[in-house]
Amino acid sequence: MTESRLERRYRFLLRAYPRSYREIWGDELLAVLLEDAAATSRSRLGARDAADLVRNGLRERTTAGLRDPVARRWVDALGVCTVVLTLALGARAGTYAATALWWRVGPAADLPRSAFEWIDGGWPAQVLWLVAAAALVLGGRRVAGAAAIVGTALQVAALVEASSSIEAQMFVLRLSAETAVTALLLTPGLAARGLRIIGRGPRAFVLAGLMLAGAASSTWLESSTMLYLATGALVLLGFGLVPLWRSPTVHRAIVLLIGSAVVVGSAARDLAMRLHLDARRPGPVPRADIVWQVAIYMAAGLGAALAATAIIVTWSRLRVRHGPAIGR
Amino acid sequence: MQEPTFLILSVLAAGPQHGYGLMRQVAVVSDDRVHLRPGSLYATLSRLVDEGLIEVEREEVVDARLRRYYRITETGAKDLADAIERLRRNATMAVRNLRHGGFGEVFA
Numbered sequence: 001m002t003e004s005r006l007e008r009r010y011r012f013l014l015r016a017y018p019r020s021y022r023e024i025w026g027d028e029l030l031a032v033l034l035e036d037a038a039a040t041s042r043s044r045l046g047a048r049d050a051a052d053l054v055r056n057g058l059r060e061r062t063t064a065g066l067r068d069p070v071a072r073r074w075v076d077a078l079g080v081c082t083v084v085l086t087l088a089l090g091a092r093a094g095t096y097a098a099t100a101l102w103w104r105v106g107p108a109a110d111l112p113r114s115a116f117e118w119i120d121g122g123w124p125a126q127v128l129w130l131v132a133a134a135a136l137v138l139g140g141r142r143v144a145g146a147a148a149i150v151g152t153a154l155q156v157a158a159l160v161e162a163s164s165s166i167e168a169q170m171f172v173l174r175l176s177a178e179t180a181v182t183a184l185l186l187t188p189g190l191a192a193r194g195l196r197i198i199g200r201g202p203r204a205f206v207l208a209g210l211m212l213a214g215a216a217s218s219t220w221l222e223s224s225t226m227l228y229l230a231t232g233a234l235v236l237l238g239f240g241l242v243p244l245w246r247s248p249t250v251h252r253a254i255v256l257l258i259g260s261a262v263v264v265g266s267a268a269r270d271l272a273m274r275l276h277l278d279a280r281r282p283g284p285v286p287r288a289d290i291v292w293q294v295a296i297y298m299a300a301g302l303g304a305a306l307a308a309t310a311i312i313v314t315w316s317r318l319r320v321r322h323g324p325a326i327g328r
Numbered sequence: 329m330q331e332p333t334f335l336i337l338s339v340l341a342a343g344p345q346h347g348y349g350l351m352r353q354v355a356v357v358s359d360d361r362v363h364l365r366p367g368s369l370y371a372t373l374s375r376l377v378d379e380g381l382i383e384v385e386r387e388e389v390v391d392a393r394l395r396r397y398y399r400i401t402e403t404g405a406k407d408l409a410d411a412i413e414r415l416r417r418n419a420t421m422a423v424r425n426l427r428h429g430g431f432g433e434v435f436a
Contacts, residue, residue: 025370031393032347032366039348049365056367 006037009045016057059188077252078308079194082184083136084257086144086191089181090133093126125154129178132185141191148182156298160291179301180260187305197249260304329411332364332372337381337408340400344385347373347396373398381407 010033014026033049036042062075100123128151135143155175185191329337332354339345339353347369355363364372376382381404385397400408423435 021374025374027394028347028396029366029370031390031395032351032369034393035348036351036366049367052365052367054367056371059371 006043006045007034010034010053013045013050013053014057016054016061018057018061021060055188062187062189073249074252075190076193076197076249077256078184079190079192080197080249080253081194081256081260082181082187082191083194083198084253085177085181086136086148086185087133089129089178090136093129093133096123096126097130125151125158125178127151128154136185136191136195139195141185144191145182145185148178148185152178152182152298176297176301176304179298180305181301183302183305256308329407331358331362332368333376334408334411335362336369336372336376337400337404337411340382340398341405341408344397344399346388346398350398376404380404 007030010030014022014030017026033053036049037046128147132144132147132151135141135147152175155178159175335354335358336350339350339357345353347366350373351364351366351369354369373382377384377398380401382398383401385399388395388397426432426434
C-alpha cells in the first residue's frame with residue numbers, strides 16, 4: 001500500500017467527524033496520523049487508530065461537539081430517555097420472563113406443547129434486554145450496548161422465523177422501539193449523560209419506577225409499543241417528580257418521551273389494523289411480507305433515534321461557531 | 329482533570345509543542361504509560377482550545393502539511409497549578425494514612 005492510499009483511507013475515516021470540525025482540525029489531524037504512521041514505518045491502516053478516529057468522530061457529532069448550552073440540555077434529555085427506555089424494556093423483559101415461567105410451571109403447564117410456541121420465539125431476546133438494563137444500572141455501558149445489539153438481532157431472527165400474523169404482530173411492534181433504544185445506547189456519551197442526571201435523584205425512585213414499568217407492562221399480551229413508551233414516561237415521572245421536577249433537562253425528556261409515544265403509538269395502531277386484516281386471510285403470511293415489516297419497523301426506530309440526535313446537533317452547530325485563533 | 333489533559337498541559341507548560349510532538353512527549357513524560365492516539369489527542373486539544381486553556385502559537389507548513397504549535401495560556405497554567413495542588417494534598421494525605429495504618433514500609 002502506497003502512502004497515498006493510506007492517506008486516502010485516513011481521509012475516508014475522517015468523514016466520521018462533522019464537516020465543521022474537519023475544516024478546522026482535519027488537515028492537522030491527518031498530518032499527525034501520517035507522521036505517526038511514517039515514524040513507526042507502518043504502511044497499513046492501524047485497526048486501533050481507525051477505531052479511535054471513528055469513535056471520536058461520532059462523539060464529536062453527537063455529544064462532545066455541543067458548545068451550545070440549550071442543545072446540551074436536549075442531548076442530556078435524550079440521554080435520560082435512553083436510560084429510561086432501556087430500563088422500561090428491561091422491566092418488560094422481566095415480566096415476560098416471569099409470565100413465561102408461570103405458564104411453564106403454573107396451572108397451565110399441562111397444555112399441549114404448541115401453546116408455548118409464542119413464548120419460546122422471543123425468549124432469548126427478552127433475556128438479553130434484561131441483561132442490558134441490569135448492565136446499564138451497574139455501570140457496564142459497553143455490555144449493555146452489546147446485549148441490546150444481540151437482543152435486537154435475535155428479535156429479528158425470531159420474527160423472520162414467525163409464520164403466523166399473530167406471532168409477527170407480537171414481535172414486530174417491539175422491534176422499532178428496541179432498534180431505537182439500541183441506536184441511542186450505542187451513541188457515544190449519551191447513556192453516560194443520562195445516568196449522570198438520573199443519578200442525582202434518589203435511587204429509590206429509580207427502583208419504584210422500574211417496578212411500575214414491570215407492573216404496567218404485564219398486560220403485554222395486548223402488545224402495544226405505546227404502552228411501554230408511556231410506561232417509560234411514568235418511570236421518569238416516578239423518580240423525577242421530587243428532586244428533578246424543576247430540571248429543564250427532565251422537562252425536555254418528558255417532551256421527547258411523550259412525542260415518541262404518540263408517533264410510535266399511531267404507527268402501532270396502523271400496523272395492528274393491517275395485521276388484523278391479514279389474519280383473516282387464509283393460510284400463512286408470506287415470508288416476504290414479514291421481512292418487509294421487519295425492515296420498515298427497524299428503519300422507523302433507527303430513523304427516529306438518528307433524527308432526534310441529528311436535529312439537536314445540527315441546530316447547535318448553526319448557533320455556535322468555534323475554532324482556534326492564533327494568539328487569541 | 330483527567331490524566332491525558334493533565335499530561336498535555338504539563339508538556340505545554342515547558343514550552344510550545346505541535347500535535348505529533350505532544351503525542352510523543354506525553355508518552356515520554358508518563359514513562360510510556362499513556363499513549364494517546366491521534367483521534368483522542370485532538371478530542372482533548374480541541375476542547376482545551378475551546379475552553380481557552382491552550383492556544384495556537386503559530387502555524388507552519390512542513391512537507392506540504394499543516395502543523396500547529398500550541399502553548400499553554402494563563403488560565404491553563406492556573407488550572408494546571410490547581411490540579412497539581414489537589415493531587416499533592418491527596419498524595420500527602422494518602423501517605424500519612426498509610427504510615428498511620430502501619431504500612432509505612434511500602435515507602436521505604
